[in-house]
Amino acid sequence: MAEVSTGSTGATTGGGWTFAIRSYSDIARLWVRASLSYRTSFALMTVSGFLITGLDFVGLWLMFSHLTNLGGFSLIEIALLYGASSVGLRIADLLIGSVEQIGRHIRTGRLDQMLTKPVPLLVQVCADQFALRRFGQISQAVIVFTWGCFAVDWTPSRVLVAVLMVVSSGVIFFGLFVAFSCVQFWTTDSTEFANAFTYGGNTITQYPLSIYPAELTKGLTFLLPIAFVNWYPCLYLLGRDDPFDLPPWLQFCSPIAAAVVLGVAMLTWHHGVRHYTSTGS
Amino acid sequence: MLPLYAAVARRSFRRYSTYTAATLAGIFTNSVFGLIYSFAYLALWKESPDAGGYDKIDAVTFVWLGQALLMTVALWGGGTTDDLAERIRTGDVAIDLYRPTGLVGWYLAGDLGRAAYHLLTRGLGPTFIGLIFFHIKLPSSAVDAAAFAVSLVLAVVVSFGLRFLVACTAFWLLDASGPRFFSGAFAIFFSGMMLPLVLFPGWLGALAQALPWAAIIQVPNDVWLGQYDGWGLAGALCFQVLWVALLMGTCETVLRAATRKVVVQGG
Numbered sequence: 323m324a325e326v327s328t329g330s331t332g333a334t335t336g337g338g339w340t341f342a343i344r345s346y347s348d349i350a351r352l353w354v355r356a357s358l359s360y361r362t363s364f365a366l367m368t369v370s371g372f373l374i375t376g377l378d379f380v381g382l383w384l385m386f387s388h389l390t391n392l393g394g395f396s397l398i399e400i401a402l403l404y405g406a407s408s409v410g411l412r413i414a415d416l417l418i419g420s421v422e423q424i425g426r427h428i429r430t431g432r433l434d435q436m437l438t439k440p441v442p443l444l445v446q447v448c449a450d451q452f453a454l455r456r457f458g459q460i461s462q463a464v465i466v467f468t469w470g471c472f473a474v475d476w477t478p479s480r481v482l483v484a485v486l487m488v489v490s491s492g493v494i495f496f497g498l499f500v501a502f503s504c505v506q507f508w509t510t511d512s513t514e515f516a517n518a519f520t521y522g523g524n525t526i527t528q529y530p531l532s533i534y535p536a537e538l539t540k541g542l543t544f545l546l547p548i549a550f551v552n553w554y555p556c557l558y559l560l561g562r563d564d565p566f567d568l569p570p571w572l573q574f575c576s577p578i579a580a581a582v583v584l585g586v587a588m589l590t591w592h593h594g595v596r597h598y599t600s601t602g603s
Numbered sequence: 604m605l606p607l608y609a610a611v612a613r614r615s616f617r618r619y620s621t622y623t624a625a626t627l628a629g630i631f632t633n634s635v636f637g638l639i640y641s642f643a644y645l646a647l648w649k650e651s652p653d654a655g656g657y658d659k660i661d662a663v664t665f666v667w668l669g670q671a672l673l674m675t676v677a678l679w680g681g682g683t684t685d686d687l688a689e690r691i692r693t694g695d696v697a698i699d700l701y702r703p704t705g706l707v708g709w710y711l712a713g714d715l716g717r718a719a720y721h722l723l724t725r726g727l728g729p730t731f732i733g734l735i736f737f738h739i740k741l742p743s744s745a746v747d748a749a750a751f752a753v754s755l756v757l758a759v760v761v762s763f764g765l766r767f768l769v770a771c772t773a774f775w776l777l778d779a780s781g782p783r784f785f786s787g788a789f790a791i792f793f794s795g796m797m798l799p800l801v802l803f804p805g806w807l808g809a810l811a812q813a814l815p816w817a818a819i820i821q822v823p824n825d826v827w828l829g830q831y832d833g834w835g836l837a838g839a840l841c842f843q844v845l846w847v848a849l850l851m852g853t854c855e856t857v858l859r860a861a862t863r864k865v866v867v868q869g870g
Contacts, residue, residue: 366781374788381797387804388651392643515628518635526639533646 345441349449357454364455371458375412379404379466382528393533398473399560400530405467406552407527410491411520412463414499416456418448421499422513425506434600443595444500474559483574487555490576494551497583498523500591507594523548532565539566550579607704608712615683615716620724630728633670637729640666641737655801661828662799664740667733668824669796674725675718675755676762676819678790680783683713684766688783691773700862707854711763718759743829750836754823757843761818764850765790771854774861795821815850818843 357364382404386397395403424447427433436446467488474480502516523546531539531553542549550572557564558573620626641663648659657665672678687710690696699706733739742748769786773779791797793816800811800821811817822839825831831839 360776360778360781362776363778363781367784370781370785370788373785374791377788377792378797381792384798384803384807385647388654388802389647390650392650393646509624509628511622511625512628514625514632518632522632522635522639525636529639529643529646534642538642 342442342445346445346449349441349446350452353449353452354454368455368458371455372462373458375408375459375462379462393530394565395530395532396473398470399556400470400528401466402470402473402559403530403552403556404528405463405470406487406491406556407524408463409460409467409488410493410551411495411524412456412460413492414495415520416453416460418496418499419456420450420452421447421503422516423447423450424503425510425513428506428510428598431600433598444591475561480559483555483558486577487552487559490555490580491551493580494548494576494583495520495523497580497587498548501583501587504590504594507598519546519548523551527552536566540568543568543572547579547583550576604704604708608708611709611712612716612719615713616720619717619720626724629674629725633673633725633729634732637667637670637733638736640669641733655799656830657799657801657828660738660740663737664733664828665795665799665824667729667737667739668827669820670729670733671726672755672758672820672823673796674721676758677714677718677721677766678762678794678796678819679787680766680769680790682717682763682766683710684763684770685783686710686713687767688770688773688779691770691779692777705855706858707767707851710767711760714763714766715756715759722755740828742827746836747826747829750831750840751823751826754826754840754843757840757847758819758823760847761815761843761850762790764847764854765815767854768850768857771857771861774864790816790819793817794819795824799824815846818846 379401382400383397385392390396392400421444424433427436427447427450433443433447436443439446471484474484498520499516502519503513505512505515526534526542527548531542531549539549539553543554554573555576564570564572644662644666645659648654648657648662652658654662674681677684687696687699687706690699696706699709702709730739734741742751765786766783769782770779772782776782793800793811793814795811795817800808800817802808803811812821822843826836826839
């Protein structure tokens with residue numbers, strides 16, 4: 323089937339991609355229809371997704387009833403940081419968050435079934451349980467981000483950096499979800515391990531990195547480049563000097579960091595799939 | 604009756620202890636979040652050194668206790684009440700209902716077994732890490748320590764009561780995951796997990812301190828921190844007992860109403 327669709331659309335690589343995207347949307351549509359069959363539950367989950375993340379920001383706002391600035395940043399500036407990181411995380415979570423469940427697919431033997439189907443494994447795993455309700459969380463992130471944008475004195479180059487920041491943020495979280503879920507090819511019941519890096523990466527970047535020790539910020543720049551989801555581009559957007567005196571060109575490096583994370587994630591995924599041997603049960 | 608419940612609790616403890624890798628991964632994740640929130644609170648208390656009547660060591664201790672209690676009290680949901688919700692959806696709950704023991708007691712015993720396992724692993728793990736890296740406070744007296752132990756058990760029961768009611772919505776909705784998410788959102792916000800309730804301003808603070816979620820994280824943490832003494836301590840524990848009584852009563856009432864519903868559906 324993959325061959326047929328590749329042939330019909332012409333270009334070989336482009337065909338592979340369109341086939342992957344079409345399969346993804348087919349599977350996703352099925353899950354959306356399934357989730358709509360429990361209407362009350364679906365509505366409650368969408369609203370509560372908005373509420374959970376919304377209350378999360380209310381928590382920050384309440385902190386500011388005792389503060390004028392946190393780590394040298396005002397509430398609206400923190401909204402910009404928070405929004406940029408959360409929009410990226412939430413979109414990645416909507417599109418491919420289900421990759422976290424890979425350990426369960428291995429335990430139940432469903433991964434073997436998936437391997438026999440003529441759709442790329444990563445597409446099947448990511449589209450599985452596609453949850454439209456996560457739009458509740460995305461909209462909260464977009465609202466906070468939009469508010470944060472009022473802290474910026476816009477110029478054309480800042481618009482460009484902002485767009486690249488949001489795209490890179492999504493790609494970096496996409497990579498983190500995939501790469502750390504691969505750990506489950508080796509230990510199947512460690513879903514939560516990945517949460518430390520995905521949701522943890524989101525939480526750590528919701529605050530200005532100036533509140534952390536310099537070593538931690540350097541680690542988040544050069545070892546696990548989570549700082550690029552918002553911190554460096556936001557320093558540029560807000561026209562601020564780096565509190566840790568790191569080189570200013572880092573502020574333009576988010577797309578490079580995203581490409582590196584994505585590359586490493588794909589390598590890890592392929593390595594994990596090759597390593598995979600069925601539980602045989 | 605008691606030996607039966609003890610046996611249920613023991614089995615439940617053993618059931619959760621099968622997943623070692625999951626436990627280690629969980630302790631790791633709790634510790635990462637503990638670290639992040641510790642730095643955030645240190646930044647807050649640096650600007651405002653006596654916010655909410657805590658000093659910065661109290662604040663950091665609050666963070667690590669929260670991480671330690673998160674799974675023990677199953678704040679997000681989870682625990683045996685998730686099994687109940689699933690059994691209601693599939694209809695297996697009919698089997699539970701003709702057991703010669705009460706449904707609430709049966710699931711509560713299982714949940715206490717689970718909580719004991721999570722306390723010894725997911726509770727002690729982050730507490731040790733907080734102790735080593737952030738020098739968190741320990742209870743200052745034997746009375747505080749004993750009161751904390753009592754308070755913790757009451758916190759688990761309050762949390763169980765709320766989760767049981769959420770699971771019971773499955774009798775009407777079939778799928779309880781919507782209410783479960785919803786109540787999880789409230790629990791994180793109103794328990795003090797997101798921000799200590801002592802920092803909530805004005806009427807919101809007063810409201811939050813009176814709701815059942817305060818009995819799950821805020822009260823046990825304050826007992827540990829030694830924020831109460833004498834009658835204040837007794838009052839805090841009474842507050843928890845009150846919510847336990849109210850919630851357990853409501854659980855039984857809801858269950859009676861739901862049972863009629865099951866019979867109508869034919870199980």
